[in-house]
Amino acid sequence: MKIGFLFSGQGAQYSNMGLDLYESDSIYRETVEQASALTGMDLGTIYRNENNELAQTVYVQPAIVTMSLGITRMLKRDLPQLDVRGMVGLSLGEYSALIAADSLDFENGMRVLKDRAMYMQSDAEKTDGAMAAVMKTDIDVIENICKKASNGSEVVCPANYNSPKQVVIGGNKAAVDRAIKLFHEQEIKNVIPLKVSGAFHTPLFKKASSLMGKRLANVQFEKTTVPVISNTTAQPFAPEKSREILTRQLTSPTHFHQCVDYMINNLEIDTVVEIGPGQTLSKFTKQIDKKIERYHIDNQSNYQKFIEASRG
Amino acid sequence: MTEQEIFGKVKDIVVEQLDVDADKVKMDSDIKEDLEADSLDVFEIMNELEDELDIKLEADEGVKTIKDVVEYVKKEVDAK
Numbered sequence: 167m168k169i170g171f172l173f174s175g176q177g178a179q180y181s182n183m184g185l186d187l188y189e190s191d192s193i194y195r196e197t198v199e200q201a202s203a204l205t206g207m208d209l210g211t212i213y214r215n216e217n218n219e220l221a222q223t224v225y226v227q228p229a230i231v232t233m234s235l236g237i238t239r240m241l242k243r244d245l246p247q248l249d250v251r252g253m254v255g256l257s258l259g260e261y262s263a264l265i266a267a268d269s270l271d272f273e274n275g276m277r278v279l280k281d282r283a284m285y286m287q288s289d290a291e292k293t294d295g296a297m298a299a300v301m302k303t304d305i306d307v308i309e310n311i312c313k314k315a316s317n318g319s320e321v322v323c324p325a326n327y328n329s330p331k332q333v334v335i336g337g338n339k340a341a342v343d344r345a346i347k348l349f350h351e352q353e354i355k356n357v358i359p360l361k362v363s364g365a366f367h368t369p370l371f372k373k374a375s376s377l378m379g380k381r382l383a384n385v386q387f388e389k390t391t392v393p394v395i396s397n398t399t400a401q402p403f404a405p406e407k408s409r410e411i412l413t414r415q416l417t418s419p420t421h422f423h424q425c426v427d428y429m430i431n432n433l434e435i436d437t438v439v440e441i442g443p444g445q446t447l448s449k450f451t452k453q454i455d456k457k458i459e460r461y462h463i464d465n466q467s468n469y470q471k472f473i474e475a476s477r478g
Numbered sequence: 479m480t481e482q483e484i485f486g487k488v489k490d491i492v493v494e495q496l497d498v499d500a501d502k503v504k505m506d507s508d509i510k511e512d513l514e515a516d517s518l519d520v521f522e523i524m525n526e527l528e529d530e531l532d533i534k535l536e537a538d539e540g541v542k543t544i545k546d547v548v549e550y551v552k553k554e555v556d557a558k
Contacts, residue, residue, distance in 0.1 A: 299518055301525065332518070358521055358537070445497065445514075452497070460497070 167459070167476060169250045170426070170435040171266065172451070173234045173259030174442030177362070179226050181215035183443045184233040186466045188213070193243055197236035201228060204276040223290060223363060227258050227283035228276060234262035234442035235272065237463050241441075245476055251433040252393040252402075254425040256326075256447060257366065260397060260415065267390035269405060274385055281381050285374035286416070290364030292373075297325060297336035297365055298346060301356035308333050311352070315345035325367040326420045329453035336365035371416045379413040393433060400424035422447070426454045439463060439472060479531075479555050484548050491526045492544070495519055505545045527551055533558060 187194040188210070202209045205228045212219040212229050219225045234255075241248065255263035261282075265275040300308050305327070312323050312335055322337030322345045335345060342365075349357045364370065387409065393402040397420035398411050429435045440448045440462035448460040461472045489503045496513050509515045515523070521537040527547075528535050533554040541547050 301518075301522065331522075356521070356525065358518060446516075448497065449495075449519075 167249060167437045168433075168435045169248060170429040170433065170438045171238075171250055171253040171263065172438050172440040172447040173253065173255030173262035173266070174230055174440065174444055174447065175256030175259045176223065176226055176230065176366070178442065178444035178446055179220045179230055180443055181213075181220065183213055183464060184236065185213055187236060187240075187469070190466055191236075191240055193239050194236040197239055198232055200272070201232040201235075201276050204273055205280045207280075221363075223287040224283045227286075228279055230258060230442055231262045231265070231276070231279055233464070234259065235265055237441045237469070238262070238266045240469065244473060248476060250392050251435050252395060252429045254395045254397075254422065254429065256422055257397060257415070257420055259442065260394070260412070262442065263394045264387070264390065264403065264408070267392055267394050269387050269390040269394065269403065269408065270385070278381060278385055282374075282378060285377045285381075286364070286366070286371065289371045289374040293364060293370045294339045295336060295362070295365030295368070295370050296339040296342040297334055297360045297362045298342055299332055299334050299358045299360055300349065300354070301358070302331050303333070303349075303354055303356060305333060307352070307354070308335065311345050311348045312337075315341050315348055317341070321369055323368055324419050325365065327423050328420075329423050329450040331453045332450070334360065336362075336368045337370065338365070367415075367417065367419050369417050375413055375416040378416055379409070382409040382412060385409065395425040395428050397421055397425060400428055422450060423454055426451055430455055430458065437461070479552070481548060481552055484551050484555070485544070487530060488523075488527065488544060488547050488551065491523055491530070495523050495526065503544060505543070505548070507544045508542055509544065509547070510542075523547070531555060
């Protein structure tokens with residue numbers, strides 16, 4: 167197995183995620199406890215989601231990254247010989263990847279993430295953002311419609327190039343609505359409005375991006391142990407560029423499709439392992455290249471399944 | 479088409495779209511709860527069925543279980 171790790175992004179969360187790992191695995195539990203101390207959040211309670219905490223950007227971001235890192239530590243302990251060729255995280259998941267690849271240390275990473283989540287929540291609350299998934303439609307057509315639907319004060323643009331079959335657009339609600347209307351006028355019916363709290367990866371997050379730039383100014387990035395492919399550039403992160411890229415990340419579209427292509431073509435992966443809640447990224451990978459073997463780990467049972475498969 | 483034939487089609491598409499084992503897809507499986515589909519998945523499944531069977535379906539037709547999908551598809555196929 168030549169493996170690419172995929173790290174879940176926001177939107178993949180669900181109630182009680184990772185709690186079976188928390189109960190059964192000491193290194194996982196330790197990770198959650200350390201992250202709780204570093205962020206000043208009670209992640210155990212947040213995972214239970216009894217008061218809908220996971221619907222809030224400010225809580226869900228540290229919760230997902232912590233889960234992904236807890237699982238990564240378990241894998242490092244149980245399968246130290248694993249042939250990991252590269253890593254990609256979707257948006258938020260890029261922090262999981264950079265921490266997993268020792269570019270960003272866990273303590274600083276968690277603190278930065280807490281602030282990132284706060285900046286983003288603030289922009290999400292201040293703007294009238296909306297997003298919609300467009301399926302099976304040419305990128306040129308999508309980009310054209312976005313241009314037509316935007317004007318000086320309201321914008322809509324591609325925000326996530328997820329797979330050959332799915333692009334998500336986002337922007338001011340009025341502009342997104344205009345774009346949806348234009349799609350319908352062109353007989354493109356495969357457009358689904360998404361339930362999101364903001365138009366992530368669009369210019370609507372300008373304020374968060376500028377705050378992020380300041381926040382990252384004194385954060386140290388090391389060389390990654392394996393290539394981590396950036397959503398923003400679709401190239402490996404280089405430590406001297408990471409601050410700038412992570413600042414731009416907030417207002418730039420994600421190129422998950424190209425990132426996976428990079429791992430297939432340049433790092434020769436034949437297997438992906440999605441680490442963190444859900445299996446959205448595995449599904450995108452399947453749409454990108456059916457031949458890639460796929461695993462996802464978000465509970466004890468699929469963790470064991472992967473351990474057994476990797477030992478042949 | 480018989481209900482059984484439609485079930486076969488739905489099952490193939492669901493297995494492909496959701497990456498689940500074929501024996502997990504039963505008439506009474508809840509698509510979102512048991513098969514862990516999100517609304518985009520439901521949309522894609524409907525889309526595939528439309529293409530394969532040359533019918534028109536709405537993704538938000540209130541389908542919950544596989545049985546709901548099969549019955550909805552059967553209704554549209556019969557009305558063709």
